[in-house]
Amino acid sequence: MTQQATPAGTPYAGTVRPDIDDLLAEREQEIHAELAELTKPVGDVGTISFGKRIGEGTSMAVDRLTAVSAQENMLAILADIRRARDRVADGTYGLCEVCGEPIPEGRLEARPWAIRCIRHS
Numbered sequence: 001m002t003q004q005a006t007p008a009g010t011p012y013a014g015t016v017r018p019d020i021d022d023l024l025a026e027r028e029q030e031i032h033a034e035l036a037e038l039t040k041p042v043g044d045v046g047t048i049s050f051g052k053r054i055g056e057g058t059s060m061a062v063d064r065l066t067a068v069s070a071q072e073n074m075l076a077i078l079a080d081i082r083r084a085r086d087r088v089a090d091g092t093y094g095l096c097e098v099c100g101e102p103i104p105e106g107r108l109e110a111r112p113w114a115i116r117c118i119r120h121s
Contacts, residue, residue: 021088023112028081031074038071081113096120 017023087093094103098120107114114121 020112021085024081024085031078035074038067080115083115084113
């Protein structure tokens with residue numbers, strides 16, 4: 001689904017990339033693929049033992065915590081992407097959802113799913 005520029009009269013009239021929804025949809029699919037890879041079962045999951053070889057148990061615990069943190073981060077980005085796509089659909093994309101001010105173009109180029117200005121992020 002390709003979204004046209006926002007309606008005339010909005011702060012971003014004519015400046016929203018016509019392919020922004022496609023770009024957001026593509027990133028959404030990439031994150032789903034990354035999540036599937038991250039949550040894919042690994043060989044011997046078992047329990048973490050801190051017996052004689054503390055280093056191995058510690059390493060496994062750190063790996064699991066890192067995976068959980070990455071998953072939480074991806075889920076947060078996914079939620080922002082969905083909200084950004086909703087904002088594209090309703091013509092409010094590019095405006096901060098907190099203060100309503102335009103999100104700087106550079107921020108939207110770096111993070112197309114940004115839904116808040118830097119001050120409110």
